[in-house]
Amino acid sequence: MSTQDHVSWSTVASRGASKKVLRPLPVSAETDFQFKLKSNTLFHHSELDYQIMVRQAASIVKQALTPGSVLFSFPASLLKHRTEAYELIEDKCGAVQGFRPISNYGTRSAGEFMVEVKFVMPTSTTKAITHGVSYKNLLFKGSPSVPSGNNTLVHVKMTLLRIPDKDTFLADLKRSLRYYGKVYQVKEYTCGGYFEGELSVILDTSAGYIDASGDKVKNEPLTNNLYLEEWDCFASATFKGAPTVCHWFRLAGHARSKCPDLAKTKCFSCHGSGHTAKFCKKKNLGVTELPV
Known part of the structure; x- marks a missing residue:
């Protein structure tokens, strides 16, 4: 419908x-x-795994990746040194302006080596994303950088x-x-x-x-x-960052303590307003107010 x-x-x-x-x-x-x-x-x-990887990289360096760059991720155990990845990428895809080893700025607990690559020619960027590079019978494709704010x-x-x-x-x-x-x-x-x-x-x-x-x-x-x-x-x-939901009235936008509906509620214990007998502080302290 x-x-x-x-x-x-x-x-x-x-x-x-x-x-x-x-x-x-x-x-x-x-x-x-x-x-x-x-x-x-x-x-x-x-593309989900690539999208997650790009966002993780941006989170590690606390800023967006270089516009037009490509991100690669390799198992750290696969390489003796990160420069092996640099040589492989440049050899298979084309001339590179520079590399930024993202993993050097964050933790290595995941066992992945992430590197950002900026190619000289747009055709090399396309090749890295569409064809990727092969190493020891494994294929690694690059992921395009995500624009700032996205x-x-x-x-x-x-x-x-x-x-x-x-x-x-x-x-x-x-x-x-x-x-x-x-x-x-x-x-x-x-x-x-x-x-x-x-x-x-x-x-x-x-x-x-x-x-x-x-x-x-x-x-x-x-x-x-x-x-x-x-x-x-x-x-x-x-979801993360979702509006607060009032546990009393079940409407989003305010907490229970600020609930206008709860403010009108009368307590059967102390006869005050803004709470129920179950949550009455005066009742718990042994204080009871008689109705006038």
């Missing part, structure tokens, strides 16, 4: 902001142990509040999520082999999407309630 042709995104966003953010109740430890959630990858973009992949955990059609589920989900970013991975979680609506997705929120007019526009900001156009419904979502 598609609604974007006649409903503005501002209307969709206001609908989502007014909805309560639903979360499943925690399951007991005994049940969790017996029926531990298992993940199953439904979709994995072929170096964030967001891992989103979602709870579908409906039962989707299994045959078209993945395609419908990817079409719906295009408003928020380019989908690089989709995982479903099952309990005892049964899907209960738990998902995780990896999105590039800077990729943009094509609107109804054929123009490329910026992605919509992520929220705690993600609108899924194909099903005309909202999914509960959590």
Whole structure:
């Protein structure tokens, strides 16, 4: 079901902001142990590993990579010295302006040697990305650098509040999520082999999407309630940097301590406002106020 042709995104966003953010109740430890959630990858973009690598490199050097550069990653155990990688890259791809050993600026716990390469000719850059280099029967392809400001992949955990059609589920989900970013991975979680609506997705929120007019526009900001156009419904979502959700009223945008609804609530113990008897401090101190 598609609604974007006649409903503005501002209307969709206001609908989502007014909805309560639903979360499943925690399951007991005994049940969790017996029926531990298992993940199953439904979709994995072929470029995801490269995209992650580029963003890790930018994180290590605390800035974007050199525009037009290429990033290579080799198992550290494969090389006696990093200059072996330099010789291999230049020999197979073409003349190089310079190298920057990214691994020298960060930890080596992963056992990977990462190096940024700036070629003299654009054709060498293309060759490094499309053909890569071979060494000891292993193929290593370069990954293009990510422009400044576009170096964030967001891992989103979602709870579908409906039962989707299994045959078209993945395609419908990817079409719906295009408003928020380019989908690089989709995982479903099952309990005892049964899907209960738990998902995780990896999105590039800077990729943009094509609107109804054929123009490329910026992605919509992520929220705690993600609108899924194909099903005309909202999914509960959590991600790093997500708006705070009030545990009392279950609306995003404020903490429980700032909840306007809770401020109107009366305590049956001290007859004050802004809390319930369960969280009454005066009750815990043994102080009780009689009604006037």
